Amino acid sequence: MNRDTRHSYPIIFALVVAIAPHTPDLPAWIIVWCVFMWGYMVVRLKTGWPLPGPILRHILAAAGITGLLLFFSVRIDADAFVGLMAVMAAIKPFEMATHRHRMITVLLTYFIIITSLFRSESLWIVLYLFFSVFVTTAALIHINRPEGRYRPSIFLAARILAQAIPLMVLLFLVFPRLQHGLFSMEAPGTGRSGFSERLGFGSISRMTLDQSLAFRVAFDGALPPPNALYWRGIVFDRFDGTRWLPADNPGDIPFVPENGPDLVRHTITLEPHKSRRLFALDRPVAAPPGAELTAGYTLVSGQRVTRKKTYQAVSCIRTAGDNNGKTGTLLPDPVFTHSDNNPKARLLARSMAEGTADAHGKIQQILAYFTENDFTYTLSPPRLGDHPMDEFLFETRQGYCEHYAGALAFLLNIQEVPARVVGGYLGGELNPYGNYLSIRQSFAHAWVEAYTSDRGWIRIDPTLAVSPNRLEQNPDGSFSYSGTTRDAISVFKKMGFMLEAVNLAWEAWFTGYSFSEQKALLQRLGFGTSWGTGTVYFLLLTLSVMVVAVFFWMFLHRSGVRKKDPVATGYALFCRRLARIGLARPPDQGPMDYLLTVQAKRPDLGPEAAAITDIYIRIRFHRTCPDNLTKQFIDQVKQFTPARQAGQ
Numbered sequence: 211m212n213r214d215t216r217h218s219y220p221i222i223f224a225l226v227v228a229i230a231p232h233t234p235d236l237p238a239w240i241i242v243w244c245v246f247m248w249g250y251m252v253v254r255l256k257t258g259w260p261l262p263g264p265i266l267r268h269i270l271a272a273a274g275i276t277g278l279l280l281f282f283s284v285r286i287d288a289d290a291f292v293g294l295m296a297v298m299a300a301i302k303p304f305e306m307a308t309h310r311h312r313m314i315t316v317l318l319t320y321f322i323i324i325t326s327l328f329r330s331e332s333l334w335i336v337l338y339l340f341f342s343v344f345v346t347t348a349a350l351i352h353i354n355r356p357e358g359r360y361r362p363s364i365f366l367a368a369r370i371l372a373q374a375i376p377l378m379v380l381l382f383l384v385f386p387r388l389q390h391g392l393f394s395m396e397a398p399g400t401g402r403s404g405f406s407e408r409l410g411f412g413s414i415s416r417m418t419l420d421q422s423l424a425f426r427v428a429f430d431g432a433l434p435p436p437n438a439l440y441w442r443g444i445v446f447d448r449f450d451g452t453r454w455l456p457a458d459n460p461g462d463i464p465f466v467p468e469n470g471p472d473l474v475r476h477t478i479t480l481e482p483h484k485s486r487r488l489f490a491l492d493r494p495v496a497a498p499p500g501a502e503l504t505a506g507y508t509l510v511s512g513q514r515v516t517r518k519k520t521y522q523a524v525s526c527i528r529t530a531g532d533n534n535g536k537t538g539t540l541l542p543d544p545v546f547t548h549s550d551n552n553p554k555a556r557l558l559a560r561s562m563a564e565g566t567a568d569a570h571g572k573i574q575q576i577l578a579y580f581t582e583n584d585f586t587y588t589l590s591p592p593r594l595g596d597h598p599m600d601e602f603l604f605e606t607r608q609g610y611c612e613h614y615a616g617a618l619a620f621l622l623n624i625q626e627v628p629a630r631v632v633g634g635y636l637g638g639e640l641n642p643y644g645n646y647l648s649i650r651q652s653f654a655h656a657w658v659e660a661y662t663s664d665r666g667w668i669r670i671d672p673t674l675a676v677s678p679n680r681l682e683q684n685p686d687g688s689f690s691y692s693g694t695t696r697d698a699i700s701v702f703k704k705m706g707f708m709l710e711a712v713n714l715a716w717e718a719w720f721t722g723y724s725f726s727e728q729k730a731l732l733q734r735l736g737f738g739t740s741w742g743t744g745t746v747y748f749l750l751l752t753l754s755v756m757v758v759a760v761f762f763w764m765f766l767h768r769s770g771v772r773k774k775d776p777v778a779t780g781y782a783l784f785c786r787r788l789a790r791i792g793l794a795r796p797p798d799q800g801p802m803d804y805l806l807t808v809q810a811k812r813p814d815l816g817p818e819a820a821a822i823t824d825i826y827i828r829i830r831f832h833r834t835c836p837d838n839l840t841k842q843f844i845d846q847v848k849q850f851t852p853a854r855q856a857g858q
Contacts, residue, residue, distance in 0.1 A: 518717070
């Protein structure tokens with residue numbers, strides 16, 4: 211294996227391992243770009259194909275940068291940064307003819323590895339990063355070794371990694387953390403939720419195939435019953451003819467009940483979705499720090515959720531309504547201004563209202579209309595046109611939760627009963643090993659809240675009128691947690707639950723070790739309550755522990771440190787003394803050739819130089835030699851003081 215091949219293979223393999231976690235979120239053209247460039251390099255090493263010249267490499271680099279600018283525009287975020295690193299890494303193997311460029315490529319690989327934490331901080335990503343660092347370190351060692359064997363490089367990389375882990379853990383625990391981080395760069399590849407700021411017909415049903423996680427919930431006490439698992443996120447109370455929109459003004463402050471048996475305290479770990487919306491069990495009555503509770507009983511964060519967020523919520527699961535005598539936000543005029551929109555639905559609503567003045571009676575009348583006219587619940591509803599209410603109520607009669615919720619709220623408002631659509635999630639998947647619920651994007655759901663004079667805002671789920679078993683199943687058709695036991699699930703599902711529980715425990719510790727957690731640790735260690743003073747103590751403690759660790763490492767490896775060779779030191783002194791008089795030894799000249807040179811130029815030094823060289827060769831190249839020969843050699847070298855000119 212030639213030198214070029216021996217160096218290129220491990221570097222390309224390290225690049226592939228480093229870029230692999232990014233492939234699900236990288237644009238397809240960048241993945242194809244990397245595969246083509248690296249594939250050509252591998253084939254070239256086998257076939258001897260020519261490397262691209264400098265002009266072609268510059269053209270490729272310009273093409274890659276142009277592609278990035280066209281795809282990401284002027285956006286500067288983590289996605290664009292990772293894309294730039296991938297484009298550079300694809301071309302860089304073409305420039306590994308020198309050791310300097312090989313080292314630059316390896317350092318670039320380390321940068322790509324650390325960007326994986328932009329994507330996730332899960333246990334599996336962290337373990338994979340250890341593997342990627344190990345592979346890259348082995349490649350780094352291999353390109354700096356004169357011999358071409360892989361095994362010594364692998365063993366040395368493993369040894370270095372094992373020695374670095376204790377120091378890594380120490381720095382993780384005690385190195386001072388900034389309260390808000392160094393950068394405000396958002397995590398890429400995120401931003402999905404079960405619904406958006408606009409609720410149209412079909413917007414939630416499209417999420418039924420998305421099994422990605424929305425959030426996890428752990429309860430302080432017993433889990434609520436399945437019929438209480440409505441996760442509130444956003445309230446829509448304006449209809450523009452085709453879509454529902456959220457409220458423009460905040461309205462009245464919601465009623466907050468006293469402590470009671472209906473209050474449920476729970477901790478939510480929310481996946482990043484790049485929105486300010488927070489989710490909680492319906493209905494939240496207290497906002498966590500950094501968030502506010504709106505008039506629609508929704509939680510809104512002060513900042514967009516761009517990283518995994520853990521917060522505590524308190525909700526009242528009483529379903530009797532909020533009988534506080536306030537109407538909250540009434541449905542504004544836009545629903546009534548488009549008199550030519552959905553005319554059949556408006557006429558139907560007015561005909562239902564005749565002879566029925568009570569709000570509860572109107573609600574039951576509309577629900578009865580759904581059950582008595584062959585309406586069906588489907589995960590794949592047909593598309594609707596410019597008059598969606600008319601088409602749904604009189605033509606297709608097939609819909610998902612947003613169809614029934616939107617239609618009920620629309621008909622009630624036409625009948626002058628204030629109603630609004632609530633968007634969120636329904637149900638949950640119980641992990642029997644972690645005792646928490648997982649709510650996935652496919653659990654996205656919509657229901658209705660109507661205002662009645664005697665009970666205030668009450669929850670109505672019209673989907674149950676068409677599909678009564680909805681509370682026994684999640685919106686995507688999977689079974690809710692009420693039927694989930696360890697005996698009722700398959701072996702593979704059990705394995706998945708166990709791995710998920712382990713990963714959640716890791717994330718709770720790893721991502722939860724924040725500025726405040728480190729400050730609390732400092733106080734428990736007795737460094738006082740002042741964070742400024744504590745930082746100094748932390749730095750001193752870190753420095754002290756690092757010094758102790760270094761001395762401990764040197765103590766453990768002192769036997770492996772090579773002692774100075776007295777024979778080599780003596781021969782080097784012999785050569786330096788000859789060099790002072792103009793007889794320097796070239797680096798590629800052996801001891802016998804050097805002796806011949808000295809004898810030819812200074813015959814007077816020949817006998818003494820020959821004696822020293824003879825002893826040196828006997829010690830170095832003979833299998834056995836007397837024990838006192840080394841001392842004799844050193845003594846003769848010390849006595850050797852050649853004059854600058856013969857006869858002096």
